[in-house]
Amino acid sequence: MSDIRIGISGWRYGPWRKDFYPKGLRQxxxxxxxxxxxxxxxxxxxxxxxxxxxxxxSWRDETPDDFVFSVKGPRYITHVRRLKEIDEAIANFFASGPLLLGDKLGPFLWQFPPNMKFDQARFAEFFERLPRDRKSARDCARHCAERLQGNGGVAIKGNAKLRHAVEIRHESFICEEFIKLLRKHDVALVVADSAGKWPQYEDVTADFVYMRLHGDVELYSSGYTARALRHWKRRIQAWSTGGQVEDAKLILDAAPRRRKSRDVYCYFDNDQKVHAPYDARRLLEKLHLDFHLLTEPGVVPEVAL
Structure with a gap:
């Protein structure tokens, strides 16, 4: 059985207050x-x-037992250093505490800037550095800056698998070499709907699929129509059963290895006009995944009072 996760990118937005968040709800x-x-x-x-x-x-403890977070990697690594001389930066990130989410930790997202071109050697080195389980993340964190030493950020046992996804925004990534590299390292290519602003491809490159829906018509602002949500529902259903839709937009025609199922993570990032939480709710309902949720918009759960 696949795990399908539908949610939002971030949760603390001023315009959401007195709209998605009920009036009087504490921040x-x-x-x-x-x-x-x-x-x-x-x-x-x-x-x-x-x-x-x-x-x-605190984030782990405030959320339901079956909840899952994805964690976005630092822009210092992807945008400032642009994957150059990042050993300590990666160690600092893992030392800062994401492993403490425990069983609620989902994939790590690495987003790259629109002006960063594909460099095969640089990305291959980056993928090789990324820890693939808790043990390797703890080992990586040992090389963190002195200020983070002994902070308890890796105080978790076990050796659960870690997943990574990459969101690209430059046309140079539209090449077979990139897809082959992702598949070699089991890194997911983010399916990013950006109202046509950045590349949007649907190559399956890992044992899970990661989606970011930034806006159907207007970046970060427009909501998703019922027709648009049906479009994404159909794709999620195909991916979750290990397959691919027939009209998938692909960089590489070669199909991925067939699986019985794939986990799917989908996040709405059209937050500017308070569409994201409502669109996420509607897609959950279309996939019949809303039965276990504990609240409806406008209804304050007891835990939040």
Whole structure:
């Protein structure tokens, strides 16, 4: 059975208050509310700055037992250093606490800037550096900066698998070499709907699929129509059963290895006009995945009071 996760990218947005979030809801209760309206959230604060172990633990503890987070990798690695001389930066990230999400930790998302071109050798080296399980992440974190040493950020046992997904925004990535590299390292190519602004391809390159829906017509702003949601529902159903839709837009014609199922993670990032949480709810309903959620928009769960 595949695990299908539909959610939102981030949860702390001013325009959502008194709309998706009920009037009077405390800001420190917004995660508790949102995590009972969708079944996954993409943490994007980690993109802008390193978070703390205490913050990851609080996020873990505020959410339901079967909840899952994805975690966005730091822009310092992807946008500032542009994958150059990043050994300590990667160690710092894993030392900062994402492993403390425990069983609620889903994939790591690595988003690259629109002006960054594909460099096969650089990306191959990056993929080889990425830890693929908790043990290798703990080993990586040992090389962190002195200020992070002993902070408890990797104080978790076990050796659960770690997953990684890559979102690209430059046309140079549209080449067979990139898809083959992703498949070699079992890294997912993000299926990114950006209202036509950036490349959107649907090559399956890992044992899971990662989607980011930034807006159907207008980037970050427009909502998804019922027809558009049916389009994505059909794709999610095909991917979750290990297959691919016949009209998939592909870079490489060669099909991925057939599987009985694939996990799917889908995040709505059209947050500017408060579409994201409602679109996520509607897609969950279309996939009949809303039966276990604990709240409806506008209804405050007891935990958030």
């Amino acid at each position: 420190d209760s917004e995660l508790a509310f949102a995590s009972r309206a969708v079944n996954s959230i993409e943490i994007n604060g980690s993109f802008y700055s390193l978070q703390t172990p205490e913050r990851y633990v």
